[in-house]
Amino acid sequence: MNNDRKRRERKQYERLTHPLVRDANGVLRRASWDEALDRAAAGFRQARRAQGPDAFAMLSCARATNEMNYVAQKFTRVVMGTNNVDSCNRTCHAPSVAGLSAAFGSGGGTSSYEEVEHTDLIVMWGSNARFAHPIFFQHVLKGIRNGARMHVVDPRRTSTAQWAESWLGLNVGTDIPLAHAIGREIIHAGLVNRAFVDRATTGFDAYAALVEPWTLSAAEQVTGVPAEAVRDLAHAYATAERAQLCWTLGITEHHNGTDNVRALINLSMLTGHVGRYGSGVQPLRGQNNVQGGGDMGAIPNKLPGFQDILDPASRRKFERSWDTVIQPRPGKTLTEMFESMESGELRAIYCIGENPAQSEADSEQAVRRLKALDHLVVQDIFLTKTAELADVVLPATAAWAETDGTTTNSERRVQRVRAALTPPGEAREDIDIICALARLLGHDWKFTDSEAVWNELRSLSPDHFGMTYDRLEEHQGLQWPCPDPEKLPSSFLHARLWETDPVRRGPAAPFGLVQHDPPVDLTDDVYPLRLTTGRRLDSYNTGVQSGGYASPLRRGEYIELCPEDAVAHGVTTGEEVRVSSRRGSVTAPVWIDPGLRPGLAFMTMHFPDEVDTNALTIEANCPIAGTAEFKASAVRIEKLVPSWT
Secondary structure, three states: OOHHHHHHOOOOOOEOOOOEEEOOOOOEEEOOHHHHHHHHHHHHHHHHHHHOHHHEEEEOOOOOOHHHHHHHHHHHHHHOOOOOEEOHHHHOOHHHHHHHHHHHOOOOOOOOHHHHOOOOEEEEEOOOHHHHOHHHHHHHHHHHHOOOEEEEEOOOOOOHHHHOOEEEOOOOOOHHHHHHHHHHHHHHOOOOOHHHHHHHEEOHHHHHHHHOOOOHHHHHHHHOOOHHHHHHHHHHHHHOOOEEEEEOHHHHOOOOHHHHHHHHHHHHHHHOOOOEOOEEEEEOOOOOOHHHHHHOOOEOOEEOOOEEOOOHHHHHHHHHHHOOOOOOOOOOOHHHHHHHHHHOOOOEEEEEOOOHHHHOOOHHHHHHHHHOOOEEEEEEOEOOOOHHHOOEEEEEOOOOOOOOEEEEOOOOEEEEEOOOOOOOOOOEOHHHHHHHHHHHOOOOOOOOOHHHHHHHHHHHOHHHOOOOHHHHHHOOOEEOOOOOOOOOOOOOOOHHHHOOOHHHHOOOEEOOOOOOOOOOOOOOOOOOEEEEEEOOOOOOOOOOOHHHOOOOOOOOOOEEEOHHHHHHHOOOOOOEEEEEOOOOEEEEEEEEOOOOOOOEEEEEOOOOOOOOHHHOOEEEEOOOOOOEEOOOEEEEEEEOOOOOO
8 A cells, every 4th residue: 555545544533422431451441421420530539639739730622612611710720729721722822812911911812803804904924824714814805805915924935925915934933033123124214103102102212222233134134034025014014004913823833932922012012003993913813712711711820701810809709709719829831731740740630622642742742741640531522642541531512513602713702602413422511521520529510501601700700791692692792801781892902002091091011022032943954954834724733623524625744845955855746755853753745835945844733643743843832821832843854765675
């Protein structure tokens, strides 16, 4: 059987229909719900008894409903007594939340999708939105048809760039020098929005001094972007009446992802492109509910409604409602959880709808750490690679088809989802499972339905108080903040920054004083290629859900090279090569992409059962947000010698 044929016979994940427990021989076997829940609860109880509440952690699910995430974080804080709750938001957009919160006090994108249709200029930075965010990109196309100009900043000349007025192909990991050069050019050209800067920001003088060394020519040397192109983008952005600055994982999945976000936000503050209709900053979130999961408190440093865990008044409010004591310190991030597995501090994990065995950087290390746990419970709809490692597997419903509730998208819009299908076999609602475990651990929670959960959340989160289920249905979704049950919320955030009354304007937005810090994994003579990773239109994350569906676009995993590098290595399309980094090796066929520049290679994470790309990536984490540097690994490729030679 040739390699291409083997590659197309992909692993098919069958739906979980009954609970599984690991027997004495180490094999997962079918179990009753009572046995599985007893085993799951006993393991959590033992971890807490032996090593305290912080020996437990919850991985919540960015694809599940707001209601599920609310109950999951409540289970963590009330039943287990720890703030160790996080999700795959840590893997992708945690730097966006951290950067936006530091600048504006809120971790959400500032604009609405509809505003992109009526803006004058769109900057897509580190985002192949046409592939990774196809729904949002339809709004972008409407904006272009309405006269907006689009500029794309990306190491690859992607499908998105084909629609742009200009493409700035920067070197991987040089976003801050490019942003600083744009900022310096805006300052020197006299294009700063002085009224906004003076009234609504702090730290401008320090920012101006910081970016001063980044002349156009200095930036060209570091970023590889011609000076004239940098100048043109600076003038276009600063002189546009309305402008949207959008980014995705090309900005965040770096060891300095939060600093990258702050560098982009600086440009919006410099020009006043924030807090107005049509002008704003937009982190395009990846999962259907990665925004909502964080909003519901399924992150280690925030309570539901983005209320700070360090704020005594916020804690007291939740403690009164939940009749508990909340630890006055943040829990562990996903990154810190994996580090604590290594040290033995973390002994039990409750993982809902996540597949970290294949989605974490340096996947071999991630699997080894998961195997070292005393107790791993996985609640999912498929027997994923992570579930295969579990002591107990609990079959759940699919949030997008078998569950009632709500989700929140990238524009902060909360929308209803409704059960349309009956779950297969013995699969049960996520919330029912969590509540059953809570009862076994001494907390007799009863929610009659998802609306009861939502109303408890509304009573505790001012940003969501005005969103009843009836109103969400009537208006086909509402955006937070929505504190008033009568008034409709604004479509954009931070209009307060334009107020002349200092009381109404509130806290000023500080410029982020961030420095260039190149990728950790340096290229050299041994590993001369820069590997960056990303998504394709036809697939979704680790491929567990999308891999079961046929697609005429899907061609499996390849390492993509530019024509010049293919010639230099003597390889052709379809030829198998060994790809090695300082952490591991994989075998993959070659695809030649003229959209890549010499020295740059590209792979995805969609086919880990065939080509485990994350065996190559590096766990170099952003110290603020904990996100790994998936976008910048050093690799080499080697031709494979046929066995018959």
